[in-house]
Amino acid sequence: MARKTGSHSEITGPKIRAAAQRLFAQDGFAAVSMRRIAAEVGVQAGALYLYTPDKQALLFDMMTAHLGELLEAAAALPAAPDPVARLDRFARFHIAHHLERPEAVFIAYMELRNLTPENFAAVEEMRRRYEQMLQAILSDGKAQGLFRIGDAKLTTLALIAMMNGVTTWYREGGRLSRSEVAAHYADMALRAVRA
Amino acid sequence: MARKTGSHSEITGPKIRAAAQRLFAQDGFAAVSMRRIAAEVGVQAGALYLYTPDKQALLFDMMTAHLGELLEAAAALPAAPDPVARLDRFARFHIAHHLERPEAVFIAYMELRNLTPENFAAVEEMRRRYEQMLQAILSDGKAQGLFRIGDAKLTTLALIAMMNGVTTWYREGGRLSRSEVAAHYADMALRAVRA
DNA sequence: CTTCTATCTGACCAAGCGTTCAGTTCAAGA
DNA sequence: TCTTGAACTGAACGCTTGGTCAGATAGAAG
Numbered sequence: 001m002a003r004k005t006g007s008h009s010e011i012t013g014p015k016i017r018a019a020a021q022r023l024f025a026q027d028g029f030a031a032v033s034m035r036r037i038a039a040e041v042g043v044q045a046g047a048l049y050l051y052t053p054d055k056q057a058l059l060f061d062m063m064t065a066h067l068g069e070l071l072e073a074a075a076a077l078p079a080a081p082d083p084v085a086r087l088d089r090f091a092r093f094h095i096a097h098h099l100e101r102p103e104a105v106f107i108a109y110m111e112l113r114n115l116t117p118e119n120f121a122a123v124e125e126m127r128r129r130y131e132q133m134l135q136a137i138l139s140d141g142k143a144q145g146l147f148r149i150g151d152a153k154l155t156t157l158a159l160i161a162m163m164n165g166v167t168t169w170y171r172e173g174g175r176l177s178r179s180e181v182a183a184h185y186a187d188m189a190l191r192a193v194r195a
Numbered sequence: 196m197a198r199k200t201g202s203h204s205e206i207t208g209p210k211i212r213a214a215a216q217r218l219f220a221q222d223g224f225a226a227v228s229m230r231r232i233a234a235e236v237g238v239q240a241g242a243l244y245l246y247t248p249d250k251q252a253l254l255f256d257m258m259t260a261h262l263g264e265l266l267e268a269a270a271a272l273p274a275a276p277d278p279v280a281r282l283d284r285f286a287r288f289h290i291a292h293h294l295e296r297p298e299a300v301f302i303a304y305m306e307l308r309n310l311t312p313e314n315f316a317a318v319e320e321m322r323r324r325y326e327q328m329l330q331a332i333l334s335d336g337k338a339q340g341l342f343r344i345g346d347a348k349l350t351t352l353a354l355i356a357m358m359n360g361v362t363t364w365y366r367e368g369g370r371l372s373r374s375e376v377a378a379h380y381a382d383m384a385l386r387a388v389r390a
Numbered sequence: 391c392t393t394c395t396a397t398c399t400g401a402c403c404a405a406g407c408g409t410t411c412a413g414t415t416c417a418a419g420a
Numbered sequence: 421t422c423t424t425g426a427a428c429t430g431a432a433c434g435c436t437t438g439g440t441c442a443g444a445t446a447g448a449a450g
Contacts, residue, residue: 002444005399012397028308030225034438046440047398053436110305114224150379154371158383161360162353169352176349184345188353192387196425197414208425229408241410242428250408 013051015041020058025103029059029114044102059111060119066104073097074133083141091186094129099178102167131156148195159189208246210236215253223256224309236342255314261299262321268292269328278336286381289358294373295364326351343390354384
């Protein structure tokens, strides 16, 4: 037996990425074998190497795709003159965006230590750029006297950590809807920094 | 060669736990082999099994020890009649306690998925009890009209996530001291919930 | 119908995994 | 000094790992 009937790279490729993402999120990068990913796709392990040079690239590409999408979406946010409105918008966007792809989010900050040093540096740089967007809003608001903030960098990290946490507990069909959760978090973020 | 000169279970035991904790925090449970832990201690892999029944127990005991210590320390916090003071005290305690043992904290919430189902349930129960302490403070404050909170459970999770995040970036000898960081986080937590 | 190439199998490699255990050596008590 | 048991070694177990590759088969093109 060799080539499968109906096989196509445009089908198998995404299937592999999807299976890898699901399994990495569930059990962790180190605990998932290439054979298990292959089995999930319905293929032998060797076939995976037609689509990725190695396991590391599977993880790295997954992370950069996620962060690239995040940066792009954040950059496309409608501008607002008022830092208060911008923070509210940013917080709601962040929560909504993250709740829509919990697996990618989870992987992007749980599997950092499984990246090679070069890949880690690249991912960190993307993450830094994203955090910089939030920090700019906070600094602006502080300069305008709208926010009372001790340290903009620390506050940025605190708010991001708070908002990222939502993916660890939120479950579809639970007590609260996504927009209720987003509103609640945005409210807390604003109150934590407003003058 | 067999028994080492100067060897003693009261020395080797803690050494093993310390090495395992450092390595688990650095590279993750799944990525660390028993041989590597043994090498770190200066012993052969087989010797580890005099101190732990298996690798899983090494992780589980580490987590329960950490959470047990956390629960005990939190329970010993001096009481305060006012929910505002209690929240301030709790937040400062949480930050200080976590900054003193970043490795244990990191492991306790990064390696949950590497626990067997029974062990996971036990750890989750301890975590739940801790979160309950914070939730009680928030609910009290809400009942007394001191806090304006939409959902106490959600707020609890948001505050814990925010405060836990500190261990991912704080480095000894950095720009801010531990108590400055603790004060800043406590301030944000209070402002996020106060009426 | 034939040819070509994209796709996949299945066997294989060297290395490493968690764990066990018979045997060896040291420390401490008699 | 002798004995006993705690502490440890080193080899071995069966299995899994990431990765490679020659060969086989399917779909697409002519």
